Amino acid sequence: MGRTRGKRLGAVTRDEERWLDCLERSEIDTKKPFTATQAARMIAVTPNKNGTILKNIPLPRKLSHVLRKSPRYEALLKTDINSTTYWVIKSRDNYD
Numbered sequence: 573m574g575r576t577r578g579k580r581l582g583a584v585t586r587d588e589e590r591w592l593d594c595l596e597r598s599e600i601d602t603k604k605p606f607t608a609t610q611a612a613r614m615i616a617v618t619p620n621k622n623g624t625i626l627k628n629i630p631l632p633r634k635l636s637h638v639l640r641k642s643p644r645y646e647a648l649l650k651t652d653i654n655s656t657t658y659w660v661i662k663s664r665d666n667y668d
Contacts, residue, residue, distance in 0.1 A: 581637075582641065583641070584638065584641050587628065588638045590620065590626065591626075591635065591638060592638065592639075592642055592644065593620070594615045594618045595611050595614060596661075597618055598611075598614035598615065598617075598618040599618075602660065602661040605648055605658035607632070607656050607657070607658060607659070608635045608636040608657070609632040611635055612629060612632045612635050615630065616629045636657060636659075639659050644661055645659050645662065646659070646662050648660055
């Protein structure tokens with residue numbers, strides 16, 4: 573059998589970039605730790621740049637994957653009893 577390679581993260585797509593922009597415009601403070609579930613709920617109620625609510629809301633599992641791909645966010649090592657990952661925005665100096 574051939575050797576299999578793990579999945580690669582790839583680049584952030586246009587839809588994923590919309591989600592991240594909505595997250596930054598939302599009421600959630602991205603400088604404090606937040607979960608992907610909290611972020612998905614805020615994306616669901618925050619209007620986009622045109623003033624309309626997004627119809628394709630990401631699941632928290634998908635949003636966690638997108639946050640991992642984005643150079644703007646980093647995962648904190650804090651986890652609770654349910655193995656929840658907490659996210660925080662990087663400072664502008666540390667963007668890749």
